[in-house]
Amino acid sequence: PNQIPRRRPPPPPPAAMGDPQFTIGTSMSDILATMERDGHDPATISLGINAMLCFVYDYLPEPPVSLTASLSLAGASWVPDGVDRISRLPDVLLRDIISRLSAKDAARTAALSSRWPPLWRSAPLALFDINLFPDGDASPSPCAVTAAVSGALAAHPGPFRCVHLICSTMDKHRGEMARWIDILVAKGVQELVFVNRPWPIDLRLPATIFSCASLTRLYLGIWRLPDTAAVPRGVSFPNLRELGLCWNVMEDRDLAFMLERSPVLEFLGIMGSQTGVRVRLVSHSLRCVQLGFSFMEDIDVVDAPRLERLFQWETVSAVNSRAMANRSFRIKIGHAPNLRVLGYLQPGEQELVVVAGAKESIAPSVQILAIEVQFGCRNSIKKVPGFLRCFPNLGTLHVQSPRIPKESTGKVNLKFWQEGGPIKCVLQSLKKLFFYEFRGSRSEVAFLKFIAERGRVLEQMVVVVAKECFSPGGDGVNAKLKPLTNAKWNSKGCKLELFKSPLTDVAGPICSHRHASDLGFADPFDLKYYYKSETISVS
Numbered sequence: 407p408n409q410i411p412r413r414r415p416p417p418p419p420p421a422a423m424g425d426p427q428f429t430i431g432t433s434m435s436d437i438l439a440t441m442e443r444d445g446h447d448p449a450t451i452s453l454g455i456n457a458m459l460c461f462v463y464d465y466l467p468e469p470p471v472s473l474t475a476s477l478s479l480a481g482a483s484w485v486p487d488g489v490d491r492i493s494r495l496p497d498v499l500l501r502d503i504i505s506r507l508s509a510k511d512a513a514r515t516a517a518l519s520s521r522w523p524p525l526w527r528s529a530p531l532a533l534f535d536i537n538l539f540p541d542g543d544a545s546p547s548p549c550a551v552t553a554a555v556s557g558a559l560a561a562h563p564g565p566f567r568c569v570h571l572i573c574s575t576m577d578k579h580r581g582e583m584a585r586w587i588d589i590l591v592a593k594g595v596q597e598l599v600f601v602n603r604p605w606p607i608d609l610r611l612p613a614t615i616f617s618c619a620s621l622t623r624l625y626l627g628i629w630r631l632p633d634t635a636a637v638p639r640g641v642s643f644p645n646l647r648e649l650g651l652c653w654n655v656m657e658d659r660d661l662a663f664m665l666e667r668s669p670v671l672e673f674l675g676i677m678g679s680q681t682g683v684r685v686r687l688v689s690h691s692l693r694c695v696q697l698g699f700s701f702m703e704d705i706d707v708v709d710a711p712r713l714e715r716l717f718q719w720e721t722v723s724a725v726n727s728r729a730m731a732n733r734s735f736r737i738k739i740g741h742a743p744n745l746r747v748l749g750y751l752q753p754g755e756q757e758l759v760v761v762a763g764a765k766e767s768i769a770p771s772v773q774i775l776a777i778e779v780q781f782g783c784r785n786s787i788k789k790v791p792g793f794l795r796c797f798p799n800l801g802t803l804h805v806q807s808p809r810i811p812k813e814s815t816g817k818v819n820l821k822f823w824q825e826g827g828p829i830k831c832v833l834q835s836l837k838k839l840f841f842y843e844f845r846g847s848r849s850e851v852a853f854l855k856f857i858a859e860r861g862r863v864l865e866q867m868v869v870v871v872a873k874e875c876f877s878p879g880g881d882g883v884n885a886k887l888k889p890l891t892n893a894k895w896n897s898k899g900c901k902l903e904l905f906k907s908p909l910t911d912v913a914g915p916i917c918s919h920r921h922a923s924d925l926g927f928a929d930p931f932d933l934k935y936y937y938k939s940e941t942i943s944v945s
Contacts, residue, residue: 458607918930
């Protein structure tokens with residue numbers, strides 16, 4: 407957690423493709439012709455595709471087995487008598503060992519002795535197409551990859567513990583794709599990661615995927631989800647606990663269907679979407695939801711009694727959607743009595759509706775909140791008090807301050823906060839405040855001073871100062887921070903910590919989807935990347 411995290415930007419669309427709907431259902435030849443006609447270099451399409459794939463690959467879960475470790479007897483020379491004691495272990499232990507190897511290495515164990523081949527065929531297998539490449543061949547042909555996968559799936563009777571298929575251009579192998587899913591369903595795959603290498607980017611995924619009742623983890627990338635209206639009503643994912651959807655085309659009903667048919671689902675992630683999505687959460691099992699780099703119409707938490715974490719960052723309003731006409735992107739929190747961690751909300755850009763309280767519009771369970779505030783926009787700042795009043799028991803607040811645009815639309819001073827009326831969480835419960843990319847604007851200083859002078863139980867305030875504020879030999883940083891250090895702090899024991907940001911050109915929140923989904927990580931917004939940077943002392 408002390409390492410500087412990589413911030414994953416959304417994949418930039420190729421030139422002339424600002425409309426996310428442009429590429430859906432469009433052939434590559436038509437896209438290239440359109441780009442050439444509009445004066446864009448057609449070669450940039452490959453840059454867009456590669457960016458999309460990098461984005462998807464970065465979000466996929468790590469393989470549960472090592473794909474780089476070599477299977478070698480070189481370390482066996484230390485055994486004095488040369489006796490093979492591993493083969494003497496019980497079958498159940500040997501099968502467990504084999505199941506922890508990649509399919510390629512697991513098959514090689516058959517050469518160890520006559521006892522191993524039956525064990526390999528009866529052990530749950532982990533198959534990764536990237537591991538099937540011939541040694542030294544970094545970029546085999548799609549046909550070679552497809553043939554290798556087909557051979558591996560046919561050679562083992564199952565079950566398959568884990569299968570990652572991310573390297574095939576599925577449009578050219580639709581028949582093989584359908585057969586793969588049939589085999590995986592029949593052989594009881596437990597974890598499946600399935601990515602379509604474009605083009606096209608909206609290839610329809612076979613509906614037989616819904617017949618895979620053995621799945622516990624499912625990640626799908628760059629597909630058009632099956633039309634659930636035609637799926638038999640009896641199908642379900644009775645064992646699915648983790649679902650990741652990356653850069654797919656899907657209808658609202660498709661997502662609702664998958665949630666309804668996954669009775670033990672605990673984690674849902676939507677990272678990247680090709681179309682506007684309305685997320686309506688009705689689930690008695692979900693504990694964590696992540697939404698990022700997606701076109702959204704609404705996020706509606708209707709009934710999610712076990713939901714603990716709701717993350718959304720870099721979500722973009724689906725402006726071309728009929729549902730979004732004349733209104734902003736809405737986040738609605740209904741029945742979520744265990745919701746503890748929420749963010750990044752964007753006051754001014756998003757509308758927050760809380761209907762969780764019996765009498766008041768409050769969400770009393772939320773203890774950790776992250777917001778992104780445009781401190782150069784008065785209309786955004788004016789929404790912040792209303793947002794904070796929705797969370798009366800808030801203990802930790804994270805604030806990201808994006809770069810103030812040149813066309814700043816007004817600022818606020820300390821008087822705005824002082825005359826706005828009491829904010830219960832600031833007065834009674836807020837113990838930690840983290841402020842990222844402080845640039846010293848009047849609005850930023852006024853907000854921090856207000857928290858310092860009103861926070862009765864505040865214990866820690868961390869301010870990470872944007873790198874652009876520092877100039878050689880200048881004292882600009884001292885001058886910007888002086889009003890804060892000279893404030894009349896309400897909590898005398900509060901510790902003020904000032905850091906120089908180690909990052910440059912920060913456009914938005916720094917997030918880690920792995921920390922966000924790790925329920926053992928108490929505060930997934932506090933990545934502590936700044937702790938290795940230099941501290942600031944104000945004279």
